[in-house]
Amino acid sequence: MLRIGLIGTGGFSKMHARILSGMDDVQVVAVCGTSLAKAEAFALACGIGSSYESLDDMLDGERLDAVYILVPPMSHGEYEMKLIARGIPFFVEKPLGLNTEQPEQIRNEISKQSLITSVGYHFRYTDTVDLMKQLLKERPIGMLTGKWMGSMPQVAWWRDQSKSGGQFLEQSTHLVDIMRYCVGEIDEVYAMYGHQVIHKQYEGVTVPDVGTVTLKFKSGVIANISNTCVLPDGVGKTGITCYTQQGILEWDPDRLTMIEAHETTIRHKKVNPYVVENEAFIYALKTGDTGRILSDYADAFKTQQVTVAALESAKSGLPYRFN
Template structure:
């Protein structure tokens, strides 16, 4: 490997721009190429980072010289990019959600493991400094109740409102909160999601309430809505013996009184740890592809429960 770790990026939208900015700030990383099926988007992001642009991930991979690839495409577009990256024996960073279905993500996870390649997923909440503090505060006190929320506006991307493009709000957004719940509470055994009646054919549910039973015995609730004109409430509350914590992406509230602000470095750490893994260093990758697949399975179970109007057991 050259002294610079050469990263390719597939998909040149909002989140790719964020990763490209973070990666460009690392002295040992070079953005070696950016691909998007909309070539003009690849060109505009590539111009900012002084790298070549390509109209497909296949062209990016054919150009060669890469040490790792970020796949930052919308939910419906996952699959061939990841498998082609892996067929080049390259480490893979994938943005959540992993896919619309379970099979695509499972085949990618299997291939990553077959080739023993480093992987990471953009669950950057795992790197919040306040998450470490929450875990310390909960030491020896199992969580008995978890309340997750994602009450927000519709994100400004054209594909988001279509169920068959985004997978819906739980899979696309609340998956961050579900991932946090898995870290603080553990695995979920049963979910029952109830969507508010939908008005537009083919659109995502605009509001959903769900009950969850954790394998360790804790109870959970999840509420999502994209009916709002701005972000209202996004995060996770947990209750354990004698303590209540509320985590958002920016702060931890302890017992409704004490506020601990996050250090704001999670979105840098998620990239740094992956790059360290690519470089063969002892890296703290907190969400490998296999680990993210467990959260994805939970999100898909909730989506299925809402669609089928029935409880779903996670081992089904």
Template sequence: MKNLYKKNLLEDWNNKNKMEKAKVRWGIIGCGDVTEKKSGPAFNKVKDSQLLAVMRRDAAKAADYAQRHQVPDWYSKVEDLLDNPTLNAIYVATPPSSHFDYALKALKAGKNVYVEKPVTLNAEEARLLSEAVIKTNGKLVVAHYRRQLPMFLKVKELLKVGQIGAIRTVQLRLWQSRSPELVTTGAADWRTDPTISGGGYFFDLAPHQLDLMLYFFGTPLSYDGFSQVQDGASSVVDHTTGTILFENQIIFNGSWCFNVRSEDNIDRCEIVGSEGKITFSIFGNSILLRSDQGEKEFVFDHPEHIQYPMIASTVAFFEGKGPNPASMEEALTLMEIMDCFSKKEIKPFHTRK
């Protein structure tokens, strides 16, 4: 018992010592499913970073999360969390409908912010949040974490060195059943409520994909698309299509459908060049390269906490040691594309006379 007591005292001292030394001290708003493994534990594993508090409106669930993840403080009111002077960074991990309000409050409280995607419900909120970042002189990073994963860094590298020659076309398809396997189990209800999610599964899953297109190919010159409800049983849009023309003349075509048979599920992106093709799944772990030199597959093991690389880059940015890994300006462009693709008014096709 005496040795166990000494061990506990030592652990408490080490934890306290680490908290005092941590330069980026986090509080989480909304400790739900995404924070259990994908992100939450990573805050304590990144150098100079420590998770010190969590907030959830359900006090019992906030206390339970804090106890299970050994977080020192928990709150049921966001104001109490933001009033904690020890915290200098906030992770907004609630559903999209409250991203804008919570991120804005955190910026006004003088905290740096890491916010889940989609960054807001729509482009107008994103524009206002972008202005708030400038006005408060704060720092904000959007959790477009796939752009920091080794797999997608490899895709970017292959493109940069011209492995497939000049890019001719980019084709993306994400077709899923009405209950997508890609969505976190037990957390799907809010995703089909447009007042909370912004517009169904497209708004939950497409930001990952479209952000990577911006990351790979740069500034869009123009874009257009539309959405519709194909299945009468659906309360939200279940079919979306869109095209982007980038400044470098690369053309992207995307198709999202959430009403197919599960046997017809597909998650595929093909980047076709003059000398080959790169094929991969946004939610997979491998890249297939076909070129004039033959065929090669690259397989990756994603980090245990998949947001770890992005959180590490975010901490470096907050410390002034690196660039913003996913800026609000980029997220605004993404939300403008999302809004465009989500429109239901379809202009008639022009006919040649």
């Protein structure tokens, strides 16, 4: 039986706890939160045996085979380093943090002991993303566009730039990651962000509510990802469009639409990528075979570098070039 501990008591802790508790040979045995009361309430709601108010207490009190780090962007760093120091594998939700300095240090420490890690870029595990990746290998690509157009998540930390890092780093990071996964590495980033509506509508908003980011891949392919959080709830569009010599591939979280000269084919998503990403991590813990993990910490770090570069570019007004 694999014994798992969770850090964080929010919406996504619930999601992972539900998936893990449905697996054979896996038990979520402990949770720690920002207070004992929150951890206890979470443990009670999810049927978890033990609750703690600090990671140190949880690690001293339990034998754990792995830990899930499910906290907002501003709360990363110390948890990862403590787990690395004790040699405990971890799954961590995206994004890796607010900057690149701390994640780079974590990445370097992980590489010294080949620790098993996995990062929650779950779209990589979707069958339609896999198909899009295969098709893009065979087709000369013109360009890509991506969009994450939605409303502002109502959790308090999200609207604060110093806590979430803003929409591109927090949400559109998924699109950057899918593009990297399908097309390769990025070497130039040029971003423009703006504050149009949301800061007038809600108290304490410091995140931009519109943004557009141009990306250049090492292969020469160019892309644009635009995002906004000004829309009302229930009105949103998220996806990637690939313009290729054979036609258009239009991906969204539910389907891949292939538009060619004489026919349009729609492939609906068949798997729950959150389940598949959890199975991949658990399989790696059981067997030592990390082959099913599609996003480990070192790879996710490269996505983090792009989203942080976008922040730098938006600040400076200049393109950001990687060496």
